[in-house]
Amino acid sequence: MAAKTYLTHEDIAKWLEDMSAGARVLAPARVDNAVLFVPFDQHNELVLEHKATAPPKQAVFPQTETLLKYRYSKDPEHPETQSLEIREALPQDKTVVFGCRPCGARGFVIYDRVFDSDTLTDPYYKARRENTAFITLACDTAENTCFCHWVGSHPADPEGSDIVLCPVEGGYVAESVTKRGQELLDQAPGRAATSKQEEEASSIQDRVRKDLGEAPDISSVPASLLQLFDNLDFWNDVSAKCISCGACTYLCPTCYCFNITDEASGLTGKRIRTWDNCMSYLFTLEGSGHNPRMTKAHRLRNRVGHKFSYYPELHEGLFACCGCGRCIQHCPVAVDIREIILRAKESADEQSISA
């Protein structure tokens, strides 16, 4: 493992500026009352004290992305035929995401198994993923909605990151995780971290882990959710207050469902991919008018089931949740997914006993 580097706040500013010359650097900054990942601008103060309102999902998986553009044309000599010209739009840009939290970077580890597997590769996703580096900030506070430790992660988790920065007095102790991270760190104006700084960093991590408290064992939840699949009373009950909006899915670092639409205007048009969300009635509305997920209970069951049962079943027990807690923090009616999975675990146990 490479030696750790100490960077002062001034070093970070200089580093970000240098990186901006060769790549799109996205960093969390205030946009009115929200904190969002926006292109780095030295005049824009970074917000690094706490988690951003939205995760850095857009860096690799934009909410709207043009897959291709097309144009129909006619040959005057053969008016009965029409030719079609298609231009693919593969993303080329290099991106550096700075200042995301371990949960935000880890979200893409869950994406990778879907968009870049042995059997299927999404070229748009892959191009962006390969061109995006994550410089992650280890957490120095545990928020009320944080539960990364429930889903196999922790506040300084390097998985999915290229560099992890740990906040210490006056700056950060940086450690590269990947080769790409090391190359970026080599350009940074830092110096070797002292053993005292390294100790400080690890003591902060220990404190945050302690603050998070004991994680419940949720290893039986995938089975519990399957067992409760047909128990609509359970799902009606836990979804009663849900208003079926998309705030939870659109702010989720691991929600990857999308829609593909051709937006045409006359003879030209483009094929776009946009985020979709399973809380919406239209998500499963079929052409016939039939909808297998008629009610919000069906839809919330899908969201919870996908993250904590169907996905882990396909991917060696890995939960499709990074525990960032944004779905809880930003839900207009404070639906708490932690409460739902714990209740599922309990209810399935009761159901087994009474059966």
Add this chain to the structure above:
Amino acid sequence: MSLLEEIKAKIKEELPGLDCVIGWKQGFDPLHATPHFMRTEQDVDQLIINPLCVQNLATYLPGMKERKVGVLVRGCDSRSVVELLQENLIKRENVVIFGLTCNGAVDLAKVKNEIGFLGRVNQVSFEQGYMQVKTPQQDYRMELKDMLLPRCQTNPYSSPVLFDHFFGQPEDASACGQGGSANLERLENMGLEERFDYWQYHLDRCIRCYACRNACPMCVCRDHCIADTRDPHWLTQETDVQQKWMFQLIHAMHLAGRCTECGECERACPMDIPILSLRQKLNREIKELFAYQAGVDPKAVPPLLTFKVEEANINERGW
């Protein structure tokens, strides 16, 4: 017996005849209350009523279909229930209204402005017009009147306009309707270009989650909203400001003369976009044209749900 105990006792008394009673209980942390669907006496024991009970529970009523339910409302929320009745979207015999007095509901966006960050709040208390918030780093003390939702400033009805049971004294509610909408005034005083820039800036961060729409008690198309439908294709799936703005204007237009200004749209927005002002603006226009306010009189017909050959304030043929 305290007021809360009185309310709980009444709910328990009514519960056997109802599918559920909708109130609030403590949410995931001391700062958040969450809607609570009470079906058993144990559920009723979890009921809380305080300035953090921010959600307008009338939003759930149209979804209850034929089920008979109880709902807790303050003056402002009661107007949504009345407007739903006026539009025949719910039946009077299917809802038991538990009317509350209110000392204001907290706008968490304002609290966020004050304390910087809401993620680490350990304790919240209210005392003699003050709100106290404890975080591991600091204790904060704010005047409650400065932390209230926009609806507390604009809604003049301190007591429910319609109820089956009423709790408290009408004069308890001193926070209501003490001023106009500061944000709307600010927008009205802007030049066209400045206002255009304002909306460009704010709507850019909209994520099209439609929390604004789904939290709205008067938004009853629900699963059949024209913002989603492909046929007709009013909006594209793109996330540019044009589409987002178009949706906001459609929403505001559909609410003209129906909106009770509960502000759930703005409160629900995870991006804190100040979208209530658009609805307020159209409501002001309706008030001027038809001398009408939504959700005040259960017998009144909303002006855009009817017509007159000659409208008093619309000069169609008088030139």
